[in-house]
Amino acid sequence: QKEVEQDPGPLSVPEGAIVSLNCTYSNSAFQYFMWYRQYSRKGPELLMYTYSSGNKEDGRFTAQVDKSSKYISLFIRDSQPSDSATYLCAILREGYKLSFGAGTTVTVRA
Amino acid sequence: DGGITQSPKYLFRKEGQNVTLSCEQNLNHDAMYWYRQDPGQGLRLIYYSQIVNDFQKGDIAEGYSVSREKKESFPLTVTSAQKNPTAFYLCASSRMNTEAFFGQGTRLTVV
Numbered sequence: 015q016k017e018v019e020q021d022p023g024p025l026s027v028p029e030g031a032i033v034s035l036n037c038t039y040s041n042s043a044f045q046y047f048m049w050y051r052q053y054s055r056k057g058p059e060l061l062m063y064t065y066s067s068g069n070k071e072d073g074r075f076t077a078q079v080d081k082s083s084k085y086i087s088l089f090i091r092d093s094q095p096s097d098s099a100t101y102l103c104a105i106l107r108e109g110y111k112l113s114f115g116a117g118t119t120v121t122v123r124a
Numbered sequence: 125d126g127g128i129t130q131s132p133k134y135l136f137r138k139e140g141q142n143v144t145l146s147c148e149q150n151l152n153h154d155a156m157y158w159y160r161q162d163p164g165q166g167l168r169l170i171y172y173s174q175i176v177n178d179f180q181k182g183d184i185a186e187g188y189s190v191s192r193e194k195k196e197s198f199p200l201t202v203t204s205a206q207k208n209p210t211a212f213y214l215c216a217s218s219r220m221n222t223e224a225f226f227g228q229g230t231r232l233t234v235v
Contacts, residue, residue: 020166022164045221046221046222046223048223048224050226055212055229055231056228056229057128057130057214057226057227057228057229058167058214058226059226060223060224060225063222063223102166102167104224106221111169111172111182112157112169112216112218112224113169114159114166114167114168115166116164116165116166117165117166
């Protein structure tokens, strides 16, 4: 079983829709959760990070963590064509190890 | 500007050659990482280092080697033992137990 599972999609939505992205993880000891955005042929860019259960908002982005279900989510409101990218969830394991999901490719259609 | 610099952006390797990818950071971060990304796949951890002169194998270390002689630098050598080296290589750094920041990557191709 992979430590982090993420549906690779692809996901296609019309402009203005809400994008919903999800990951599950296997080890309840994981404490630190991140979402990255990656444009083609570029390095991943940190979008959001959190270490507690609940919601964290930053502009159009909301990160949600449910530790009881070992489930993390990212919501993008009012999606724009510029949001078209691959979104990666990441979880910090013990000893500095960062584990990533496979990434979900999102296309926002104008 | 503070950040992580990877070089070169593109690298071509002949069969049987060793090549070294550079990663430098001026963020004063303790930890540094190397990841490999194949098309349509997530990031897989090759090596990581928490402090100078110490590093640990990640999930796919075979055929790779690293050094950490300076806090700012974490070069990765892709050796001839790596049978399928064509991939996108990403370097990252972080403070202790916090989010990681990435460089712009090196695309390695075997010719």
